[in-house]
Amino acid sequence: AQTVTQSQPEMSVQEAETVTLSCTYDTSESNYYLFWYKQPPSRQMILVIRQEAYKQQNATENRFSVNFQKAAKSFSLKISDSQLGDTAMYFCAFTDFHNTDKLIFGTGTRLQVFP
């Protein structure tokens, strides 16, 4: 069974600094997608970034980038130039082509950005 693990329950960073959130996963599939979702205090889940396992190039979206290490089954999120609005829960999620209806989420990392 696929699992997603986020080992950092809480992280903090100062405004304008860089922070990296960790995620590991387990699967026997060769192709799959990985996601990072942000859940601000408003509770609404927002897709931050997506990575397909077959693509070697790491995905980037403005200040957000990932470090995808397929062999190590690691998928970390780097937030550069952190802003106060980045304060939120961040969830790593996984889906594969056999279960495209199911997003499997990690337990989340609570990120606090301090001024």
Added chain:
Amino acid sequence: DAGVIQSPRHEVTEMGQEVTLRCKPISGHNSLFWYRQTMMRGLELLIYFNNNVPIDDSGMPEDRFSAKMPNASFSTLKIQPSEPRDSAVYFCASSPGLPSPTDTQYFGPGTRLTVL
């Protein structure tokens, strides 16, 4: 577009009562998902619909839970009778087409349910 709309935002009820959660997906979206979020289990998919038809309800915890989608713009998740362990945040999400890794799921703000 207003995004996915859920009501109510908060619901407090007593054990044994019936609870109905409501969701309006984004107009034009063909897939609708119901998730539950708890501290213990994180986010779990309960059921999803495509073109108003339930496709996968394997995540529905038990017979006390039921979901319907009578038309493309409305879905309900009902719990009858409710129990304290049902306390959670329930999210509705929608996506444009068939569930696909390339299709973004757009989430509503969730309903926080507390069963006393």
